[in-house]
Amino acid sequence: MSNILVQAQAEASINKINFEAAEKVRQEINGLEYLTKDQKIGYSTELEDKTKTQAEQILERAKKDNLQGLVKTGQELIKELQSELAKVEKLPEAPKTDDYNEQHGLWKELLNLGKGQIDNFKIYSVKSELKDFNKIEKFYKDLVDFKSHILIESYTRQVAKYREKYPKNQKIVELFNKHLKQASNNHYGTQTGKDLQHYINSSATPAFQEIQQLVKNLDKQAEGIQKLEKLIAEYSQKPKTSELIKDLQNHKDLLSILNTESGDLKQVVEGHIKRAEEALATYNKEYQMYQQVLQKGQEDIRAQIARLRALKNEKAIKLADKIEKQEISYLATAELSGAVGYKTFIPNNVARIKQEVDEFIAEYEKNHRPLTPLEPAIVESKEVEKQEIAYETQKVSNPNLEKGKSQVKIKGQKGEKTITYKVKKQGDKVISREQISEQVTKAPVTEVVEVGTKEESLTPPKSEPQTHRERKELKIPFETKQVENKDLPKGQTHVKQEGKAGVRTIVEEITTKDGKVVSRKTIIDEVATQPIARIIEVGTKEAKLAPVPSTPETKPQQEKNEMGTKEPEKMAPEMAQKSQKQVSAGTQKGSSDKTPKKQLPNTGEATSIFAALGSVLLILVMALAIQKKKKSEK
Incomplete structure (x- = not known):
């Protein structure tokens, strides 16, 4: 009996050792950085029911796969670095000035170091031995830092080009000095790993992106102004363009006062250009119709002049001369729109002249009708x-x-x-x-x-010193919204989105005379930037009380009774009763012992072992009882 107990305890101890060894290996494999998720799941499954030796063998294979994953990742990174270096080399270097001298020195040193680490990684990755894992990983992490060094050099070269293009823009200078300029006592060369990545992600990259957006706005603004200037110069030479030129100049003035530091101005600039082009299309169409109506009106007046001259009367000829000298040219004074718009001005004047000629001829025929009865008939033809x-x-x-x-x-x-x-x-x-x-x-x-x-003309555009424009930007307050969050505990709040005030742009055209304001006219009143609402999440999750653990009830007597009744026909009643009493008495004795004993952590393994031993003892007692009964029957 004692041998069985010892053997069971030994097996339990071995199982525990194997289990703990497998769990330790599983945790170590999960911590291998360069294994894929599928590889880790595969190794975890393979560790089930493995001995300590087998678990160690699996760990060795996992480490080799982890090394291969590191080599593969490093090789992909090297390809990326070589591509980024090629892009940087195409950019012109920053000027040799105080603003860039520290970066020049850092880049020269870090470039040589980075290329050296690329060569070292290639050499050691060919062997791919586990004993060199730490060296290979060190080379890889240095290459990750080298990627950040390349990025900073790229930012510096591009910003230098932007500053040269817009030397008077103080916002670009401010962002460069605060986030990208390197100093002898403060530079990124002393940073590695997470510290270097923090500088890139939280300072350098956001500043560069803001500068890029600012330059895009400046480029778009300059492009729009240049296009409008060309249109103004071209259409200033054409007739009837006073209103058109005023409209184009208005769009140009609005573009010149845009806030280039506020959002993306692409749509704003393109909107002004589109409206200017629509005005040009309208002018071209209206001017073509004006010419047709003018030509028709002048021909109608000439027909009336011909009627007068056909009378061969001195008064009729004088009237014809007067109309020819004054009225034909007068029609051309019509404008494309407004009070003297051609659509009404020309037809009204033609009708007025025709009526005047009709009245003159009617009066003439009345006073000069011949008296002869042989007067020929009047014939009408086409x-x-x-x-x-x-x-x-x-x-x-x-x-x-x-x-x-x-x-x-x-x-x-x-x-x-x-x-x-x-x-x-x-x-x-x-x-x-x-x-x-x-x-x-x-x-x-x-x-x-x-x-x-x-050759561009150097003649400055005519200015109107008595009229100027003023631009104001008013803040549009943002609203605060509350939304429910079922994952947030009730009574707690969380700001999901910070609010931001909008911008309303008002431009007024002010006319002054002798230093006094004569008129004030609002020519634009538009929302440049919409406000962004502040969103606050309000928790609605009800707190749940932790369940009270119940005291496990053991039923050793019932279990023993159930096991004891598996073969009732083979057990004598008195022996079954005797064995039940013995087991019950042993159970009661064990439960009545109130002396505290030192116990191992409740892992579940001890309970399993004692249950197994109890079952073995019960079977032995039953077997002895049956054997004794058979002997008594003989």
Whole structure:
């Protein structure tokens, strides 16, 4: 009996040793940094029911796989470093000035060190022996730092280029001095690992990204202003563009006062350019219609002049001369829009002149009607006449052609129109000739002449000293919102998103005279930046009380009774009763012992062993009882 107990205890001890060894190996494998997740799961599964020796063998294989993972990761990093170095070498170096001298020295030293560590990693990774793992890992971590060194050199070179492009921008200088400029007593060369990564992530990279966005805004602003200046110069040479030029100048002024430090201005600038282009399209369309209406109106007036001259009367000729001298040119004073817009101005004046001529002729015919009864009848007929339409000449700027020179890009072609007249004749005498229709049968082709502008004009634009603009930026307060968070304990709050005030831009055009404000006009009132609401999470999670652990109840007597009744037909009643009493008495004695004993931690293993021993003892007692009964029966 004692041998069985000893053997059981030995097996339990061995199982415990194997289990603890496997768990220790499992934890060590989980800590191997360069194994994949699938590899760790595979090794963890393989460790089930393994001996201590087998677990150690598995650990050795895992370490080799971890080494191979480190080599593979390092090789991929080297490819990335070589690519980043090639990009940096394409950027021009920063100037040799005090702002960059410390960085020049750091980069020269760290570049040589980084290339050396690349060579060392390649040499040791060829062997890939476990004894060299620490060296290979040291080389790898140095290469990770070298990646940060390359990034800082790239930032420095790009910012130097931005500062050269916009030397007067103080925001770029401020961000560079605060986050990217290296000093002899404060530089990143003394930082490694997590400290270096913290500097990159929390200081250098955010500052560089802010500078990049600022430069994008400045570029976009300059691009928009330059485009509008070219349009203003081009359309200033064309007729009827006073309102258009004023509109274009307004867009240019608004672009020049944009806050380039606030968000992304791409959409704002493109919006001004789009509205300017729409104004140009409207002008071109309206001007073409204006020319057609003007030409038609002038031809109608000429027809009225012809009616007067046909009378061959001194007063009629004087009136015709007056109309020809004043009214034809007067029609051209019409504008594209407004109070003297061509759509109403030209037709109204043509109608006025026609009415004047009709009244004059009616009065003339009344006073000069011949007395002879043989006066010929008045005959009305239609006459068709074809006329040429002169083509226009349009001048466009060519920045690649020398100033003072010009060249024809598209040759002009004359058009043709068919005009139908209603003619009244009395004999051979034309009484009246009135145009009743006009149709363009061949449209003229505008001649395009390129004018050289290679040398930019130094003549400053005309200014209006009595009118200026003022720009104000008003803050738009943000609102605070509360949202429920079911994962946050009730009664607690958490700021999910900080609020940020918006910006409202107001531009006023102020006219002054003798130092006094004559008028004040708001020309723009728009929200430049929308406010961002402050969001506070409010906890709604109800606190749960921890369950009270229940005292485990043991039922040794019941278990022994159940085991004792597995073969009732083979056990004598008195022996079964006797064995039950013995076991019960032993259990009661064990439970009545109140003397405290030193116990091992309750891992579950001791309980399993005692249960096994109890079962063995019960079986032995039952076997002895059955054997004794058989002997008595014989």
